Amino acid sequence: MKALTAILSFLLLAALAAAQPSPLITNLPGRTSTSLDGAWHIIVDPYESGLRARYYENAKPQDARTSPIEYDFAASETLKVPGDWNSQKERLFFYEGPVWYQRSFSFKARDHARQFVYFGAANYYTRVYLNGKPLGEHEGGFTPFNFEVTGKLVEGENSLVAEVNNARRANGVPASNTDWWNYGGLTRDVSLIEVPDTFVRDYSFQLAKGSPGEVAGWVQLDGSAQTQPVTIEIPDAGVRKTVTPDATGRVDFRLPTKLTLWTPDDPKLYDVVISTGTDKLHDSIGFRTVEVQGTQLLLNGKPIFLRGISMHEEAPNRGGRAYSPDDAQTLLGWAKELGCNFVRLTHYPHNENAIRLADRMGLLVWSEIPVYWDIAWKDPETLANAEAQLRDMIARDRNRAAVIFWSLSNETPVSPERTIFLQKLAADARQLDSTRLITSALNHVTDAGPEKRVLDDPLGESLDVLGLNEYLGWYFGHPEDADRWQWESKYAKPIIVSEFGADALYGKHGDASARWTEEYQANLYVHQLGMVAKIPGLAGLSPWVLMDFHSPRRPLPGIQDYYNRKGLVSNLGQHKPAFYVLQKFYKEMNEKKAAAAQ
Numbered sequence: 124m125k126a127l128t129a130i131l132s133f134l135l136l137a138a139l140a141a142a143q144p145s146p147l148i149t150n151l152p153g154r155t156s157t158s159l160d161g162a163w164h165i166i167v168d169p170y171e172s173g174l175r176a177r178y179y180e181n182a183k184p185q186d187a188r189t190s191p192i193e194y195d196f197a198a199s200e201t202l203k204v205p206g207d208w209n210s211q212k213e214r215l216f217f218y219e220g221p222v223w224y225q226r227s228f229s230f231k232a233r234d235h236a237r238q239f240v241y242f243g244a245a246n247y248y249t250r251v252y253l254n255g256k257p258l259g260e261h262e263g264g265f266t267p268f269n270f271e272v273t274g275k276l277v278e279g280e281n282s283l284v285a286e287v288n289n290a291r292r293a294n295g296v297p298a299s300n301t302d303w304w305n306y307g308g309l310t311r312d313v314s315l316i317e318v319p320d321t322f323v324r325d326y327s328f329q330l331a332k333g334s335p336g337e338v339a340g341w342v343q344l345d346g347s348a349q350t351q352p353v354t355i356e357i358p359d360a361g362v363r364k365t366v367t368p369d370a371t372g373r374v375d376f377r378l379p380t381k382l383t384l385w386t387p388d389d390p391k392l393y394d395v396v397i398s399t400g401t402d403k404l405h406d407s408i409g410f411r412t413v414e415v416q417g418t419q420l421l422l423n424g425k426p427i428f429l430r431g432i433s434m435h436e437e438a439p440n441r442g443g444r445a446y447s448p449d450d451a452q453t454l455l456g457w458a459k460e461l462g463c464n465f466v467r468l469t470h471y472p473h474n475e476n477a478i479r480l481a482d483r484m485g486l487l488v489w490s491e492i493p494v495y496w497d498i499a500w501k502d503p504e505t506l507a508n509a510e511a512q513l514r515d516m517i518a519r520d521r522n523r524a525a526v527i528f529w530s531l532s533n534e535t536p537v538s539p540e541r542t543i544f545l546q547k548l549a550a551d552a553r554q555l556d557s558t559r560l561i562t563s564a565l566n567h568v569t570d571a572g573p574e575k576r577v578l579d580d581p582l583g584e585s586l587d588v589l590g591l592n593e594y595l596g597w598y599f600g601h602p603e604d605a606d607r608w609q610w611e612s613k614y615a616k617p618i619i620v621s622e623f624g625a626d627a628l629y630g631k632h633g634d635a636s637a638r639w640t641e642e643y644q645a646n647l648y649v650h651q652l653g654m655v656a657k658i659p660g661l662a663g664l665s666p667w668v669l670m671d672f673h674s675p676r677r678p679l680p681g682i683q684d685y686y687n688r689k690g691l692v693s694n695l696g697q698h699k700p701a702f703y704v705l706q707k708f709y710k711e712m713n714e715k716k717a718a719a720a721q
């Protein structure tokens with residue numbers, strides 16, 4: 124009996140190891156889907172007994188014939204999906220490990236249809252089961268994944284189980300050490316998507332590189348009739364063309380057209396329609412170009428300065444991982460109030476709803492994968508994982524005009540193996556999307572005098588735009604030192620000062636030299652802004668950070684209480700004086716730009 128159980132567990136694990144998600148379906152909002160959000164039953168499993176006890180079978184204790192069944196989802200507590208567990212149940216605040224989720228849903232089959240279960244994100248490692256059988260596994264906490272379940276669903280009631288494990292892994296991406304909360308769980312929407320037998324799985328629409336009078340792109344069909352003709356329309360621009368995919372279901376196209384270009388001031392989106400004999404899909408897509416000329420950034424051929432702010436995806440007021448359109452509205456609304464035309468969405472891909480909102484609000488986006496600080500650079504599995512996260516981030520958001528930068532990493536310590544790893548990611552990103560700019564937040568500098576630093580990270584060679592993180596006046600030196608300090612770059616490329624900042628507890632006052640006070644933070648912003656404005660090749664900035672956020676590395680009682688307090692607004696949205704210092708700086712910059720344009 125024991126041997127049989129061992130063989131069965133081995134077979135199950137082997138099946139799981141083989142089962143990767145199906146190719147990603149893009150444009151969720153445009154699909155026919157049934158939400159699987161809501162209350163899911165959960166079992167917290169710190170000793171990892173669930174696999175051996177076969178929680179995925181969702182058996183009932185009363186069904187036991189021989190040995191007892193020691194779990195019962197139906198009688199277990201619930202968690203809301205989407206949502207992390209740490210902020211929903213106080214006793215799970217610090218929990219890191221597996222939690223098993225289960226929910227039932229009913230299904231009615233239709234002819235000529237295929238079904239997929241789609242997870243917007245689950246942090247960090249997930250195994251999924253349908254009706255007691257494994258569908259597959261996924262690693263990475265911030266990118267979507269889907270499994271085809273056509274033919275695996277039954278008429279009537281179905282049981283979906285996901286074991287989500289947020290235990291940190293030395294070879295994970297990120298690895299064991301981050302300055303943000305390791306929120307676990309089904310943190311984004313879960314849905315059952317229904318598509319026709321042959322469907323439009325993915326597509327790309329961009330202004331052609333080097334030829335902005337044309338839209339260039341491709342469509343990928345999926346199904347047994349994937350060589351059928353595809354019609355592409357942009358009705359408002361009077362564009363309509365029918366093209367025929369090759370045997371792999373893919374077709375490349377070019378459409379000459381004159382479009383109103385997307386800009387932060389006028390974020391024009393076009394209805395784009397892709398149809399086949401069996402499927403029809405709408406998307407709202409903006410068209411713009413972005414390029415580098417020397418140390419300048421050009422948007423639609425004109426120089427642009429990025430007035431930005433960095434932000435985590437943490438929910439204002441209630442805390443925990445942000446997930447709703449309202450959360451995104453609040454966060455991006457504050458960025459707008461600051462006078463931003465740019466947001467650095469750190470340190471991982473944010474929710475699709477936030478990127479789509481940025482598209483509508485006219486906020487340019489820096490989107491990043493969580494290659495953060497030190498990771499296992501030499502481990503080929505770590506590289507494969509980072510590559511998959513990059514691929515899925517690009518697949519999900521490549522049709523969003525707002526996104527101008529794919530960021531590969533943040534503050535990664537320089538070593539030959541790290542640079543080779545990141546160069547591979549840079550090559551991947553260019554191959555997946557030749558129209559956007561590649562960047563990374565760097566902090567490797569050399570001394571060129573006591574108060575002069577030169578950004579000279581060897582990775583700079585492989586990037587289009589260089590992010591510079593520096594904490595003069597907080598982790599070293601005094602805010603006033605910034606009046607004398609100078610920064611330069613070894614590379615003649617645009618520089619974004621992607622981070623600077625200081626912690627301040629909202630409501631804590633003192634004189635400008637007293638750390639943790641609002642006055643200190645505001646004073647640091649005054650001096651930093653004076654300094655960074657003088658950096659040769661400065662193309663923008665995104666100070667650290669929009670809102671206070673939870674971090675396990677920040678325990679100082681009465682001040683941090685497990686929050687990084689570098690927010691310009693508190694976790695409750697209260698605005699600190701530094702918010703207004705930056706707002707004034709951006710306003711004056713805008714006025715100068717307007718005066719120069721007259």
Ligand code: GCB
Nearest residue numbers: 302533534592622667687689
């Ligand atoms: C950094 C990191 C960011 C941290 C920040 C800080 O350099 O990129 O993730 O939260 O500093 O507050 O120390």
